[in-house]
Amino acid sequence: AQSVTQLDSHVSVSEGTPVLLRCNYSSSYSPSLFWYVQHPNKGLQLLLKYTSAATLVKGINGFEAEFKKSETSFHLTKPSAHMSDAAEYFCVVSVSGSSGSARQLTFGSGTQLTVLP
Amino acid sequence: GAGVSQSPSNKVTEKGKDVELRCDPISGHTALYWYRQRLGQGLEFLIYFQGNSAPDKSGLPSDRFSAERTGESVSTLTIQRTQQEDSAVYLCASSLVGGGNNEQFFGPGTRLTVL
Numbered sequence: 481a482q483s484v485t486q487l488d489s490h491v492s493v494s495e496g497t498p499v500l501l502r503c504n505y506s507s508s509y510s511p512s513l514f515w516y517v518q519h520p521n522k523g524l525q526l527l528l529k530y531t532s533a534a535t536l537v538k539g540i541n542g543f544e545a546e547f548k549k550s551e552t553s554f555h556l557t558k559p560s561a562h563m564s565d566a567a568e569y570f571c572v573v574s575v576s577g578s579s580g581s582a583r584q585l586t587f588g589s590g591t592q593l594t595v596l597p
Numbered sequence: 598g599a600g601v602s603q604s605p606s607n608k609v610t611e612k613g614k615d616v617e618l619r620c621d622p623i624s625g626h627t628a629l630y631w632y633r634q635r636l637g638q639g640l641e642f643l644i645y646f647q648g649n650s651a652p653d654k655s656g657l658p659s660d661r662f663s664a665e666r667t668g669e670s671v672s673t674l675t676i677q678r679t680q681q682e683d684s685a686v687y688l689c690a691s692s693l694v695g696g697g698n699n700e701q702f703f704g705p706g707t708r709l710t711v712l
Binding site for chain 1: 632
């Protein structure tokens with residue numbers, strides 16, 4: 481079984497300061513990990529994904545995440561927050577089935593990011 | 598089309614009525630997924646289609662829920678005898694092929710309210 485825990489339901493930062501959104505996962509096999517962002521009244525958008533290549537993954541809009549197997553973590557970071565980053569962020573894990581069949585994504589409960597002027 | 602589309606965008610219905618939600622995936626995408634997002638919660642997987650077959654229905658919460666897909670095109674999610682706990686945003690996603698590594702592109706969702 482696989483699961484995802486987002487450690488903070490809400491994070492508030494000032495514009496221009498660093499962002500850290502925490503995510504821990506549980507998986508029996510080597511996982512693929514994703515971060516998605518959901519802006520109000522818009523669809524989910526993929527920020528970045530890890531699929532067993534480089535452990536430091538760079539995504540869109542200056543976000544990046546580091547896969548740490550020893551800590552079972554995949555925290556999302558950004559050096560400097562922008563007002564437009566205010567949204568809900570979801571950490572997601574996926575594990576392919578042993579038969580190679582597709583598996584659904586398992587979503588965390590989300591972290592609401594607020595950026596203060 | 599340019600992205601995944603869903604209709605209707607909003608649906609208000611009375612308890613006990615049936616509803617049908619529609620998803621148009623990105624053209625050429627063979628895999629299609631349905632999720633449910635309750636207020637303040639993450640997404641909950643419902644069902645996955647590869648082509649028009651559904652190898653994974655494990656997320657459907659009850660036999661009131663069913664889904665079908667025509668070829669590698671439109672999918673409909675049907676909820677019979679709706680209950681208030683069915684109120685949620687229902688999201689559809691598609692990907693080029695099935696597989697856990699492939700990016701899923703999400704539609705804007707259908708907000709269902711059961712009175």
